[in-house]
Amino acid sequence: MLVDSHCHLDFPDFAADLPGVIARAKAAGVGGMLTIATRVAKADTYRAIAEAHPEVWYTVGTHPHGAAEEPDVAPDVIARLADHPRCVGIGEAGLDYHYADAAPAMVQEQVLRAHIEAARVTGLPLVIHARDADEHMERVLADEMGRGRFSAVLHCFSSGARLAEAGVELGLFVSFSGIVTFRRSTALRDIARQVPHDRILVETDAPFLAPEPHRGRTNEPAYTADTARSLAATLGLDAEAFARLTSANFHRLFAKTQPKAGAPA
Numbered sequence: 001m002l003v004d005s006h007c008h009l010d011f012p013d014f015a016a017d018l019p020g021v022i023a024r025a026k027a028a029g030v031g032g033m034l035t036i037a038t039r040v041a042k043a044d045t046y047r048a049i050a051e052a053h054p055e056v057w058y059t060v061g062t063h064p065h066g067a068a069e070e071p072d073v074a075p076d077v078i079a080r081l082a083d084h085p086r087c088v089g090i091g092e093a094g095l096d097y098h099y100a101d102a103a104p105a106m107v108q109e110q111v112l113r114a115h116i117e118a119a120r121v122t123g124l125p126l127v128i129h130a131r132d133a134d135e136h137m138e139r140v141l142a143d144e145m146g147r148g149r150f151s152a153v154l155h156c157f158s159s160g161a162r163l164a165e166a167g168v169e170l171g172l173f174v175s176f177s178g179i180v181t182f183r184r185s186t187a188l189r190d191i192a193r194q195v196p197h198d199r200i201l202v203e204t205d206a207p208f209l210a211p212e213p214h215r216g217r218t219n220e221p222a223y224t225a226d227t228a229r230s231l232a233a234t235l236g237l238d239a240e241a242f243a244r245l246t247s248a249n250f251h252r253l254f255a256k257t258q259p260k261a262g263a264p265a
């Protein structure tokens with residue numbers, strides 16, 4: 001069984017047929033999905049999706065694209081919202097300088113640091129979004145790790161080898177999306193081969209970035225299987241071993257997803 005470690009099931013693309021989306025994921029061997037928050041203000045929406053679907057967990061946080069909308073969100077507010085059995089992580093939060101209208105770097109950094117503090121006080125892992133921000137991200141992560149440990153994943157990894165290396169050294173996981181299936185992504189595949197196997201996760205980031213052979217269509221959790229097939233080949237693993245490895249990694253990082261001892265399977 002695979003797990004889609006990062007998708008956005010609240011997006012309008014899925015509103016018409018979420019049960020169908022989840023059924024197709026399960027049919028493709030994707031038994032669990034983590035739906036990722038982009039605004040703290042929408043925490044109720046993510047919670048409702050997870051409560052309605054036993055295959056889905058959720059996170060709470062502010063995406064860097066929303067940093068200017070939620071610049072002052074306090075760590076204890078995030079922590080309180082995360083106090084739910086199916087809320088298993090904090091984020092996504094991070095730094096993204098790709099678009100010209102991005103929030104100012106200082107605001108993005110402040111929001112990221114608040115989420116890191118929330119990850120620390122809750123003990124929940126942080127889902128980190130980093131785009132065109134390699135140096136700044138490395139600096140903030142190293143500084144914050146020095147202030148107190150937290151666990152995290154660099155999601156939809158598309159940064160440079162240096163940030164991957166720094167992240168691994170800091171104990172972080174690295175998650176690969178459909179980008180790793182694209183023909184031109186040779187540098188990214190080289191990075192994937194350098195990440196220790198026990199730190200690798202797989203995700204769709206649906207509805208964005210559908211992997212080959214679905215490129216250009218709306219991405220959905222079922223396509224985790226396609227990225228997994230491609231990434232397994234890159235790493236020289238068979239599909240079964242890759243699924244076992246990445247699912248074990250997922251449950252180790254997002255420890256709240258582990259079935260309770262003694263609970264019915």
Ligand SMILES: [Zn+2]
Pocket residue numbers: 092128129130155156
């Ligand atoms: Zn992201």
Ligand SMILES: [Zn+2]
Pocket residue numbers: 006007008036092205
């Ligand atoms: Zn995302």
